[in-house]
Amino acid sequence: MQQSELPKCASKPKLTSIPSDITCVADYEALAKDYIDTPVYEYIAGGSGNEQSLRANIEAFQSVQLVNRLLVDCSAGTTATQLLGQSFRHPVLLAPVAYQKLVHPLGELETARAAEALDTCMVTSTLSSCTLEEIAQAHQGNRWFQLYFQVDRAHTLDLVRRAEAAGYSALMVTLDASIQASNRRAxxxxxQFPTAVRPENLQRYQPPQQVTLSTDQSVIFQGAMAEAPGWSDLEWLLANTSLPVLVKGVLHPNDAKQLAAMGVSGVVVSNHGGRALDGVPSAVHVLPQIRAALGKDVTVLADGGVRSGYDVFKLLALGADAVMVGRPLLYGLAVAGALGVAHILRMLRDELEVCMALTGCPTLQEIDRQCLWHSEQETNQHAHRD
Incomplete structure (x- = not known):
């Protein structure tokens, strides 16, 4: 694909109704290959390194089993919840996914339409291919803004002020991707990025000057990491906004505790969809440790590999307050635009409600580790710790 060209998906007609044989997220993922130019699909579907973390995100859910319960009255059941003092119809959020015009000519605006229709919180990426202001106009419901620190603090602050002015009600700061890991599949x-798909939120800012390195300096340590944010940058951000701040990319309990001590309102347990450091564990594996480290008072979200409402339920049972989905929204967007994204959200919600009803959990507050099956060895270990 030449860099000046648009992806083929930009002109391919989308479905205007949902065929009856599309019954789950996996169906959209399989069908998306026919609606996305191959190089673009590989960029979206691929992970970093040997894709160990990408595979682990999917496979980890298979190791978690549910326990059904009998004769529980769920007639008054609800998926309603509170996050950061805000009311949500359900605990499934749209993750901050960049460059959505790669799969649809209207990009994030179509996703915003779906979020509006399904009462879903949309987290807008700094690297969105529509401006944060345009997206806010298309979605009047709960909306958060995902922030990448810019090299120039003035640019970071301007992004924050724009998000505040546009009515975003929280900031989600991504801190686990200071270096762009190699996507070998792509x-x-x-x-190559087509010139028509660009980070629209950053167009008003001058790009940082290129760092000149000597022959004995590292392009990683003295190059890319020289511009990476540090703890002082996060302290500065917390002092310069009244919005609640969540940090995305948390995998270590000690980091989680330090973030909470600094005043961060929440964390997102995430390995960046297997697109950052390869070989790290999935949210499924580390979420219980993060929740134990933070207690009940800090908001905890999780993402990575979620492909069904059953996966959503499992993350909630392991300690998450809410769950984000990323790649599935792109597959739905590629196939059927806003209709496809809305259908995926509807299926996730329906499957979550099935899990809640059959495990005897009419409300989200009743979902916990007691809903999961544990081997005799795990049960003895828990008893010993207690």
Whole structure:
């Protein structure tokens, strides 16, 4: 694909109704290959390194089993919840996914339409291919803004002020992707960004000057990491906004505790969808430790590999207050625009409600580790710790 070209998906007609044989997220993922140019699909579906973390995100859910309960009255059941003092119809959020015009000519505006229709919180990416202001106009419900620190603090502050002015009600700061890890699958497919798809939120800012390195300096340590944010940058941000701040990319309990001590309102347990450091564990594996480290008072979200409402339920049972989905929204967007994204959200919600009803949990507050099956060894270990 030449860099000046648009992805083929930009002109391919989308479905205007949902065929009856699309019954789950996996169906959209399979069908999306016919609606997305191959290099773009490989960029979206691929992960970093050997894709160990990408695979682990999916496989980890298979190791978690549910326990059904009998004769529980769920006639007054609800998925309503509170996050950061805000009311939500359900605990499924749309993750901050960049460059959505790669799969649809209207990009994030179509996703915003779906979020509006399904009462879903949309987290808008700093690297969105529509401006945060345009997206806010298309979605009047709960909306948060995902922030990447810019090299120039003035640019970071301007992004924050724009998000505040546009009515975003929380900031989600991504801190686990200071270096762009190699997506080998995209490279092999010859992926290049088309010039028509760009980070619209950053167009008003001058790009940072390129760092000149000597021959004995590292392009990683003295290059990319020289511009990476530090703890002082997060302290500065917390002092310069009244919005609640969540930090995305938390995998270590000690980091979680330090963030909470600094005044962060919440964390997102995430390995960046297997697109950052390869070989790290999935949210499924570390979420219980993060929740134990933070207690009940700090908001905890999780993402990575979620492909069904059953996966959503499992993350809630392991300690999450809410769950985000990323790649599935792109698959739905590619196939059927806003209709496809809305259908995926509807299926996730329906499957979550099925899990709640059959495990005897009419409300989200009743979902906990007692809803999961544990081996005799795990049960003895828990008893010993207690």
């Amino acid at each position: 490279k092999r497919a010859g992926f």
